[in-house]
Amino acid sequence: MLAVKITVGALLIFMIFNLxxxxxxxxxxxxxxxMSKxxxxxxxxxxxxxxxxLLAIATGIITPNPRPY
Known part of the structure; x- marks a missing residue:
């Protein structure tokens, strides 16, 4: 689970850098x-x-929040 968080965080930083x-x-x-590059x-x-x-949710590595209703 920590690896998924680190990967998502690194990809978000990469997105901001490219922006x-x-x-x-x-x-x-x-x-x-x-600029399109x-x-x-x-x-x-x-x-x-x-x-x-989506893969992490499908394999059960992370779980989404329950429904609010």
Missing amino acids: FKAMIVMLKGESEEP YIGRRVLASAAIVILL
């Missing part, structure tokens, strides 16, 4: 690397988080 890198590229204007990495990281959480 700021894309912002820097956008503000500079002309750059060697396209960093945005694509961010989308890939968010997809990995969703898949990781």
Whole structure:
């Protein structure tokens, strides 16, 4: 369970890092690397988080909160 939390936390930090890198590229204007590279990495990281959480719930590593009703 701790490994899942650490992995999700690392992926979230990776997403924020790529968001700021894309912002820097956008503000500079002309750059060697396209902004879509960093945005694509961010989308890939968010997809990995969703898949990781779904697999962890399906295997029983983590349990979701019970229904509120």
